[in-house]
Amino acid sequence: MPPQPIAFFGLGLMGRPMAEHLIAGGHTVTLWNRTRSKADGLGAPVADRPAEAVREGGLVFSLLADDRAVLDLFGDGAIAARLGPGGVHVGLSTVAPETARRLAEIHAAAGSRYMSAPVMGRPEAVAARKEHFLAAGPAEAKDRARPILEALGEGGVYDFGEAPESANAAKLINNYLIAATINALADAVTMAEKSGIDPEALYAQATGTLFDCLAWKTYGRQIVDRSYDTPSFKLSLGLKDVKLVGGLADATEMPSPVVSALHDRYLAAVAQGMGGLDWSGIARLVRRNAGLGD
Amino acid sequence: MPPQPIAFFGLGLMGRPMAEHLIAGGHTVTLWNRTRSKADGLGAPVADRPAEAVREGGLVFSLLADDRAVLDLFGDGAIAARLGPGGVHVGLSTVAPETARRLAEIHAAAGSRYMSAPVMGRPEAVAARKEHFLAAGPAEAKDRARPILEALGEGGVYDFGEAPESANAAKLINNYLIAATINALADAVTMAEKSGIDPEALYAQATGTLFDCLAWKTYGRQIVDRSYDTPSFKLSLGLKDVKLVGGLADATEMPSPVVSALHDRYLAAVAQGMGGLDWSGIARLVRRNAGLGD
Numbered sequence: 001m002p003p004q005p006i007a008f009f010g011l012g013l014m015g016r017p018m019a020e021h022l023i024a025g026g027h028t029v030t031l032w033n034r035t036r037s038k039a040d041g042l043g044a045p046v047a048d049r050p051a052e053a054v055r056e057g058g059l060v061f062s063l064l065a066d067d068r069a070v071l072d073l074f075g076d077g078a079i080a081a082r083l084g085p086g087g088v089h090v091g092l093s094t095v096a097p098e099t100a101r102r103l104a105e106i107h108a109a110a111g112s113r114y115m116s117a118p119v120m121g122r123p124e125a126v127a128a129r130k131e132h133f134l135a136a137g138p139a140e141a142k143d144r145a146r147p148i149l150e151a152l153g154e155g156g157v158y159d160f161g162e163a164p165e166s167a168n169a170a171k172l173i174n175n176y177l178i179a180a181t182i183n184a185l186a187d188a189v190t191m192a193e194k195s196g197i198d199p200e201a202l203y204a205q206a207t208g209t210l211f212d213c214l215a216w217k218t219y220g221r222q223i224v225d226r227s228y229d230t231p232s233f234k235l236s237l238g239l240k241d242v243k244l245v246g247g248l249a250d251a252t253e254m255p256s257p258v259v260s261a262l263h264d265r266y267l268a269a270v271a272q273g274m275g276g277l278d279w280s281g282i283a284r285l286v287r288r289n290a291g292l293g294d
Numbered sequence: 295m296p297p298q299p300i301a302f303f304g305l306g307l308m309g310r311p312m313a314e315h316l317i318a319g320g321h322t323v324t325l326w327n328r329t330r331s332k333a334d335g336l337g338a339p340v341a342d343r344p345a346e347a348v349r350e351g352g353l354v355f356s357l358l359a360d361d362r363a364v365l366d367l368f369g370d371g372a373i374a375a376r377l378g379p380g381g382v383h384v385g386l387s388t389v390a391p392e393t394a395r396r397l398a399e400i401h402a403a404a405g406s407r408y409m410s411a412p413v414m415g416r417p418e419a420v421a422a423r424k425e426h427f428l429a430a431g432p433a434e435a436k437d438r439a440r441p442i443l444e445a446l447g448e449g450g451v452y453d454f455g456e457a458p459e460s461a462n463a464a465k466l467i468n469n470y471l472i473a474a475t476i477n478a479l480a481d482a483v484t485m486a487e488k489s490g491i492d493p494e495a496l497y498a499q500a501t502g503t504l505f506d507c508l509a510w511k512t513y514g515r516q517i518v519d520r521s522y523d524t525p526s527f528k529l530s531l532g533l534k535d536v537k538l539v540g541g542l543a544d545a546t547e548m549p550s551p552v553v554s555a556l557h558d559r560y561l562a563a564v565a566q567g568m569g570g571l572d573w574s575g576i577a578r579l580v581r582r583n584a585g586l587g588d
Contacts, residue, residue: 097489120503120504132499132503134499155503158495158498158499158502159495160491160492160495161491161492161495163490166489166490166491169485169486169489169490169491170486170489170491170495170496170499173482173485173486173489173491173496174499174500174504176478176481176482176485177478177479177482177500177504177505178504180474180477180478180481180552181478183474183552184470184471184474184475184478184552185471187470187474187548187550187552187553188467188470188471190548191463191467191470191542191543191546191548191550192463192464192467194546194547194548195391195460195463195464195467195542195546196457196460196463197454197455197460197463197464197467198454198455201452201453201454201455201464202464202467204452205426205428205452205464205468206468206471208452209414209426209449209508210414210468210471210472210507210508210509211471211507211508211509211510212507212508213504213505213506213507213510214503214504214505214506215504215505216505216507248485248489249485252485252488252489252584253488253584253585254481254484254485254488254584255583255584256481256485256580257551257555257558257559258474258477258478258481258552258555259481261551261552261555264551265551286550289549290546290547290548290549291547
């Protein structure tokens with residue numbers, strides 16, 4: 001794959017290691033971030049204004065905090081117009097399918113292409129190139145982005161079809177599965193403690209048998225250790241994602257009492273000042289509800 | 295390990311393959327089952343009355359449907375008395391911790407010992423010697439039972455301490471984790487379909503990455519295929535176990551909206567005639583709730 005001209009928007013916990021890998025991969029990367037200082041020190045030029053980062057016919061990668069940040073940046077169509085024919089925007093953010101649909105329209109109107117490729121992985125996974133991507137969009141866009149995404153994350157690229165918003169729905173469903181896992185583990189470990197069972201014994205048995213997989217081991221470990229203070233993914237962002245899942249459930253008319261319960265637990269955790277914990281910190285709320293200390 | 299005199303009570307879907315393995319292992323096994331015909335054809339003598347199956351100082355294995363069946367059989371202490379000093383009862387059933395506590399008292403009063411070793415695995419796993427056991431009870435009882443259990447299931451024996459009821463609580467917590475997994479997968483696959491996502495693509499991605507483990511693959515496969523008609527574990531028994539989990543949550547003062555939601559979903563599924571499906575068949579209820587066909 002020849003080096004590509006890439007504009008990279010969003011240098012947060014996830015975006016920064018990804019931009020580093022693109023720069024190390026020999027691409028011609030131009031950075032932009034709302035807080036400019038976060039783009040410094042990566043050895044790539046930083047644009048003063050977003051559109052200035054973009055090369056006609058080039059690539060845009062965006063990895064932003066939420067739907068509002070995405071629409072603030074791309075909603076007026078200026079970046080899509082600058083990309084022009086042949087240009088491809090690869091949206092890596094976790095946003096509502098509706099937002100992806102709007103981006104696809106904006107880019108189509110400007111003659112450029114939008115695809116979604118939300119990233120699955122925490123910052124440490126991205127740094128270690130262990131993440132994977134859920135990709136959906138026009139075939140030409142996916143063909144162009146795939147080798148770059150495959151070089152970024154050895155977890156690979158999973159294809160969810162031609163409609164960009166399908167990848168965003170798949171990402172929300174994945175985050176629902178993770179949140180449901182965290183919540184089940186928080187219940188289980190707390191119930192074990194209240195039953196007089198050693199949580200370590202439960203962890204060893206469950207993750208050594210039926211639940212011998214990354215999500216269960218990672219979050220189970222944090223919950224057994226009550227170690228939520230160094231967030232890889234903040235609980236406040238977990239609430240944001242659970243709200244997006246609820247929005248998807250509403251939009252698709254898919255009633256789920258667990259989606260509703262997760263919303264209430266994450267909202268209560270934020271209300272009780274836990275928004276800055278890792279999202280596995282929901283276990284602290286479960287302990288409090290059950291009359292245990294933090 | 296020398297061959298042991300073993301009375302085996304309960305020759306249902308789980309008990310029958312286990313008794314077969316004990317007989318094949320050279321133990322002196324005597325069978326008893328409420329419906330006598332289910333004990334036929336295994337090549338071991340069948341007792342007319344329960345206590346007649348028991349040898350003084352020997353072993354009793356029981357694998358019965360529910361708490362009532364266990365207390366009906368062992369509640370009057372006759373079998374515990376027949377076992378006598380040195381005798382050990384290994385309770386394999388999924389029952390409430392309170393039932394295990396009562397059995398421990400009954401056996402202690404009779405001079406014999408009770409331990410719990412609920413089995414984790416479906417009938418086909420038991421037949422293939424893939425199950426594992428959650429063991430708790432007096433050390434001497436566990437020392438005597440362990441080599442027999444290890445020979446039965448290569449998944450091994452996980453130790454939950456000296457109090458027999460801890461193994462029963464651990465079993466219920468495990469079944470909660472499985473039910474929460476089934477429920478999350480049912481939600482996810484249904485939401486995928488309603489979002490226009492191919493459920494196979496979601497299955498491949500999720501179980502190929504964060505959820506690459508037995509419970510998620512097994513139940514995910516059944517739910518994606520909508521294949522619940524040959525039950526390994528009936529939905530009606532799933533409701534029984536979810537009620538036991540709710541009882542544990544109440545007894546330990548452990549509030550959980552998901553435990554409550556699982557109860558309501560399993561109860562609704564039984565009400566709608568799905569009690570004879572596999573317990574992954576909760577996905578059919580989720581589909582109906584979401585306006586989809588079976």
